[in-house]
Amino acid sequence: MSSHDSIGAVPPKMGFLERLSERFNPILVKEVRQALRGNYFRWTFWLTVSGGTVAAIGHIALAGADRSNGQQFFMLMFTCLAIAALGLVPFFAFIAMGNEWDENTYDLLCLSDLKPRHIIAGKVYSSGIQTLLYFSAFGPFLIFAFLLQGVDLGVVAFLLLLTLMLSVILSTLAVMLSTTTTKRFARMFFQAAIAAGLSIVISVLISIAGEMIRSPQTIYEPEFALGMTLVSSIVIWIAAFAFVQAIGRLAHPEENSSTPARTIALIGVPVAVAGMAATCLSAHGMFGSNRGDLATIFFMFAGSVLFMVSIGFAGEAERLGRRVRMTIPTKRWAAFLVTPMLPGGARGLAFFLMTSFLLAGSLTATRFIFGDRLSDLLDSSTLGMLVAIAYGFTYLTLPRPLFRVSKKVTPAARRMLIVVLFAGGVFLPAIITALLGGSPMGAFEHFGNPPWVLYEIMNSGFPSGAVETILGFVAIGILISARAIWRSYSEVMHFSAVARDRARATSSGVTANVDATE
């Protein structure tokens, strides 16, 4: 066994499928083999297809073949397909990832050459293949529904594309959720939540499909295309973020799993800006309608998402891992620029500030571009964004003194502290006011509740005392975090200098004795 080159056995000739499988992800090959050999896929596949066939035959026998029956028949088949592609496939993607922990096979898997991204991609590809198998099984029925008439081909194509995309995205989210815990009990809880969530998605999609089949002209309207593009962008962004999160959770603790997630979060900025620009164009009359309010909603949504993902970044351990230190650029300016993208809680705050100011800057730029008609709206939006940034920064920063209480405050606990403090900031004054006999609705009208403050700013300007309070919050936030942010930059610059020294020593031919781990 000294080398695999010295082999006596002559391997058999490889078949076509075997040669084809060489090009695929090993996880995909394994999962497909398991699925084809196992009972689950065979049973669910044949049960779903048989159910669809019986329903189709029954329907035709009872109702005949007229125009409205084409629609009914399509909906019947589409419901079966949606249950399979959006219910069974993502649910079992969750199970398949969880099996790696339950069956105690994950350790051996991650010792191989497969990187976490291969493992996650393999699971998602496998779900995609299963979805395609369902599509191929239901394809003839759907064509038959079209032949029965009453069904628009464009709608059929759109719904199938949407179902395929949703299936892959939901499978990615399911796999990501499965990587969040190795505890069987927690995963049982997730299973129930996923089953409920998928049921809702299936119901909504079937309702949308029904509506589209009845009114097929909807999908040919420009605003529908715009809306779908925006929604697709958001959903694809969420799936991409889920994908890198899942990879990060499988990665070695010394690996840099934060930068890919931050990069995807940063990509969200141009997506949001593009969405904003598109809605502004729409509002400006390009599509003959006014949807300027969508721009604000889009930005507020982007800001909220940014705050949520920043909770994850702000909760990270402060010190750079040993492996991350070795990847820091040698050039000072490059190291300075990449600092917000590197792991670390304080660098997470820097990331939040950088990204949210990019968003706010884009909003202000939009105001200049689309000028007069949207100026009032965007004036308040810009202010709203700045206030939202202030609140976001405050709530991300305030729990930081608690992080230092004990080494036991893990990243997960830090994130939980931020969430608890945010919830406390919104709900506690309201609860106290309600207990003291205040009005239930009025109880939420306080400066700890950003949605209320933002609503007021958008509609009637700053409430009395809001500016002072918000500036006070920001001042406290700066006091708490300025030193940590400074240190986080210093750490990166230090290791950049170490990398420079090492590079110099190497280029001058001197044996480097620079310790990057100091």
Add this chain to the structure above:
Amino acid sequence: MSAILEVRGISRSFGELKAVDEVSFSIEAGSIVGFIGPNGAGKTTTMRICATLDLPDDGDVFVNGHSVIEDARTARRAMGFMPDSYGAYSNTTVSEYLDFYARAYGLRGRQRQSTVAEVIDFTALTASVGKEMGSLSKGMRQRLCLAKTMLHDPELFILDEPAAGLDPRARVELRELLKALTEAGKGVLISSHILTELSEMCDAVVVIEDGKIRAHGTVDDIVQGIVQHISIFVRTLGEAVATERKILEVPGVLGTRQIRGGVVVDFERGDEGIAHLLKVLVESGMKPVEFATERMDLEDVFMSVTEGIVQ
């Protein structure tokens, strides 16, 4: 010979519990090192750190010169790890399992097929290639895992309790497999509770307890380190009491005790002294019929260096 595994002062805590406390040792290519200690001593944690599956709080481990912290991927390529417990993929045959891992290790085409065939042959799994993993006996599954560990031709094997649950024949076969590996120049770190078995196959042992290394080296070296005297069993044709009295007059005797009709003599180290003791017995007409050095085996070493501390 060069160190294929070098553990440098690693520590690992789980909350208040210090599972591994500044553990250091090394393994050279072509040698088998036994890793022994009571339950909860820190063996599995140390092995998982060596296998890049866990991270030390302090210290580092180098596999073939590659740090498991800074260069885990290369370290993994040089090492094969067999955990104490691992699962089986459902609906997967032995050949499919090995084929999957061969793909996962980047082997392609004919090379993958021939490598799988070779490890199947080496681990004598030929009769089981078509069987599903779930139907394999414990011994066959251990072989399968070892076969999987060999696929990428690592320089170092880290085997956590590979003999647990195996019947005597399977144990002997496993021992033969490991011998074959070391003859091919591989290094092996193996943990086991079956000390007699380890003593037969290991070139050295590392004894760990309470997260700390208690002893490290060959069994003889450890004995020399922990025992400052040697014990000699003497039985003569005469009375044991008289024999004992005579022995106590010999210089270098540290103590005696009567056992099995003879006398166990605790004696200062040194062959000259032992020869002199024998000479005295013969010259004094004691007529010795048994005169044997009592050697400590691995179990004695283990009992001597550990204190029965369980974390």
